[in-house]
Every structure is written in C-alpha cells, then in structure tokens.
Amino acid sequence: MNLSEIPRYTISVGGETAEIGTADELAIALDVLNGLHDREVLQQLEEHLGMLIEDPLSFRSVLKSLSPEDQVFLVDALAPTLTETLRDAHQLRDTFASLAHTEVETRIIEALSTEGLRSLIGTAEQLAEVVEWAYGECDELLLRKLGADYLESIMKNAWELSEVLANLTPDAQQFLLDAVGRDKLKGYVRDGRDLAYLLRALPGTLSTGLINAIVPQELRALVGNRADWQYLWQRLEPAEADLLEEKLEVMRGAS
Numbered sequence: 001m002n003l004s005e006i007p008r009y010t011i012s013v014g015g016e017t018a019e020i021g022t023a024d025e026l027a028i029a030l031d032v033l034n035g036l037h038d039r040e041v042l043q044q045l046e047e048h049l050g051m052l053i054e055d056p057l058s059f060r061s062v063l064k065s066l067s068p069e070d071q072v073f074l075v076d077a078l079a080p081t082l083t084e085t086l087r088d089a090h091q092l093r094d095t096f097a098s099l100a101h102t103e104v105e106t107r108i109i110e111a112l113s114t115e116g117l118r119s120l121i122g123t124a125e126q127l128a129e130v131v132e133w134a135y136g137e138c139d140e141l142l143l144r145k146l147g148a149d150y151l152e153s154i155m156k157n158a159w160e161l162s163e164v165l166a167n168l169t170p171d172a173q174q175f176l177l178d179a180v181g182r183d184k185l186k187g188y189v190r191d192g193r194d195l196a197y198l199l200r201a202l203p204g205t206l207s208t209g210l211i212n213a214i215v216p217q218e219l220r221a222l223v224g225n226r227a228d229w230q231y232l233w234q235r236l237e238p239a240e241a242d243l244l245e246e247k248l249e250v251m252r253g254a255s
Contacts, residue, residue, distance in 0.1 A: 006021040006022065007021060007048075007051065008020065008021040009021070009044075009045055009048050009052075011029070011041050011044045011045060012044070013033065013037045013040060013041065014037070020045060020052065021052075022052065022058075023052050023053045023054075023058030023059075023061060023062055024058070024061065026041075026045070026052055026053075026062055027061045027062050027064070027065045029041060030062070030065035030066065031065050035066075035067055038065070038066055038067065038070045039069075039070055039073060042066075042070060042073055042074060042077065046077050049074065049077045049078055050077075050078055050080065050081045050085075053074075053078060053085060054085060055085065055087070056085060056086050056087055056091035056094070056095065059078070059085050059086070059095065060094070060095055060098050062074060063095075063098065063099070063104075064098065068100075068101040068103060068104055071099070071101070071104045072103060072104055072107045075104065075107045075108050075111050076107065076111065078111070079111035082108070082111050082112055082116065083112055083115075083116035083119055083120065086112075086120060087120075088120055089120050089121045089122070089123075089126035089127075089129065089130055090126075090129070092108075092112075092120050092121070092130050093126075093129045093130045093132070093133055095108070096108075096130065096133035096134060096135075097133045099135075100135075101135070102135040102136040102137070102138055105134060105135055105138045106138055106141060109138060109141050109142050109145055110141075110145075112145075113145065114145050114146065114147060117142065117145050117146050118146060118147075118150055121146065121154075122154070123154055123160075124154050124155050124156065124160035124161065124163065124164055125160065125163065127146075127151075127154065127164050128160075128163040128164045128166075128167055130142070131143075131164065131167045131168055131172070132167040136169075137169070137171070137172075139167070139168050139169055139172040140168075140169065140171050140172035140175055143168075143172055143175050143176055143179070144175065148175075148178070148179035149179075151176060151179040151180070152179050152180055152181065152184065155180055155188075157188060157194070158188040158189060158190070158193075158194035158195075158197045158198055159194070159197050161176075161180065161185075161188060161197075161198065161201075162197035162198050162200065162201035163201075164176060165177075165198070165201035165202060166200070166201040170203055170205075170206070173201075173202065173203070173206060174206065177206065182213055185198075185210065185213070186213060186214060186218075189214065189222055190222065191222055191223065191228055192222065192223035192228030192229060192231055192232040193228065193231055193232070194222075195210075195214075195222065195223070195232055196231055196232045196235040196236070198210060199211070199235070199236060199237075199240055200235050204237060204239055204240070207237070207240055208239070208240070208243060211240065211243050211244060211247065212243075212247075216247050219244070219247065232244075
C-alpha cells in the first residue's frame with residue numbers, strides 16, 4: 001500500500017491536531033508527548049488501534065513508549081486481535097522480555113486466553129522460552145490458562161519437562177507436575193540422564209518426592225551402568241545424593 005493510501009486518523013491534544021497512519025507514527029507521537037497525554041491519544045484512537053498495530057514489532061514499539069498503566073490499556077484495546085498480532089511463541093517471548101511489570105504480562109495472558117495461548121505455544125520448547133520471561137506468578141497463570149490436559153499432551157520426555165520446570169516458580173512447578181501426573185512422570189525417567197534432568201530442574205522438596213516415588217529396584221534398573229551413575233551423581237544436590245544412597249544402600253560411585 002502506498003503512503004497516500006494509508007488510512008489516517010486525527011488526534012487532538014491541547015488544541016493541536018495531528019494525523020496518525022502507522023504504528024511508528026503513533027510511537028513517535030507518544031514519545032514527543034513524553035507521557036503527559038498518552039491515555040488521551042490512545043482513547044481517541046482506540047477503535048483504530050487494531051489497524052495501526054498489526055505485527056509484533058509494532059506492538060512492542062508502541063508498548064515501549066507507554067507507562068505500565070497505559071500498556072494495560074493498549075493490551076485491552078488490542079485483545080480481540082492480539083493473537084494474530086503476536087503471531088507465534090517467539091514473538092510472545094520477546095514481548096515478555098521487553099516488559100518489566102507483572103500486571104502488563106498478566107493482562108496479555110488474560111487477553112490471549114486459552115485459545116490464543118494454545119495457538120501460539122505448541123511445544124514444550126516454546127513454553128520454556130516463554131515462561132523464562134514471565135514475572136512473578138505470571139508463569140502459573142499462563143500454565144493454568146493452557147490447561148493441565150494440554151500441558152500433559154505437549155510434554156514428550158524428561159528433557160523437555162526439565163527445560164520448562166527450570167524456568168518456573170515453585171508453585172508453577174507443582175502445578176505442572178500435577179498436570180503431568182505421578183505415573184507419567186515416572187514414565188519419563190528411562191535412565192540416569194533422565195533422572196538427572198528432572199532432579200536438576202526441581203527444588204529440593206519436589207526432587208525428594210520424585211526420588212521417593214521410585215522404588216530401589218526401579219532405580220537400579222533405570223541406572224544400569226557406571227556411565228549413567230557418574231552422570232547422575234555429578235548433577236545431584238548433596239541432599240538428593242544422600243537420599244539416593246540411602247534408598248539404594250550403596251556408596252556414591254559404587255555400581
């Protein structure tokens with residue numbers, strides 16, 4: 001589309017008027033106003049914001065020019081088209097990385113809703129990337145929006161599960177583990193490496209529960225050679241190593 005064909009929308013601030021036709025022009029106008037009339041501008045353009053901001057780069061550019069309160073206003077205004085604006089999990093990750101306030105991330109998660117989040121996040125790897133940049137309790141909110149059944153369906157192995165767990169707060173970790181289920185969690189542990197992945201990703205209280213869920217005979221079968229034992233022992237916290245030694249009644253390194 002030629003510049004002359006771009007729809008333009010008039011804003012008026014303090015008796016001065018200007019025309020806005022692109023997200024870049026909006027970001028520039030907001031920067032010039034220096035936060036003094038941002039909400040006034042957004043309100044005047046509210047019904048047109050979805051047409052001005054159509055891609056993730058434009059979204060982040062305008063967000064950068066706003067206070068947290070006005071960022072929330074923008075997210076609410078774009079809610080009906082926010083999934084299409086963000087496009088994929090990498091862009092959601094980059095958007096979270098550009099933000100510094102929990103309330104803004106919370107509103108984005110709520111605006112996307114379950115349907116939008118599931119369309120953006122299709123793999124455990126993508127989920128791990130997104131929750132790495134989720135502040136505070138936003139990671140648990142995001143997991144709950146995705147839903148336990150969906151989380152269970154995208155976790156394929158211990159490595160993927162551990163990558164997500166490593167980027168979660170303890171409460172969110174517990175929610176994910178409950179979603180996966182104890183039986184399936186044990187099923188992920190096929191050898192010493194799998195067990196090491198999960199134990200390294202979990203805090204002590206949760207890793208202890210995992211170790212206790214596996215009986216000694218199962219542990220001996222899972223970790224069947226010296227290389228697996230060595231890999232596992234080198235990655236355990238002292239308390240985890242002590243618990244495994246107690247369950248197996250062996251000294252570290254003996255196998």
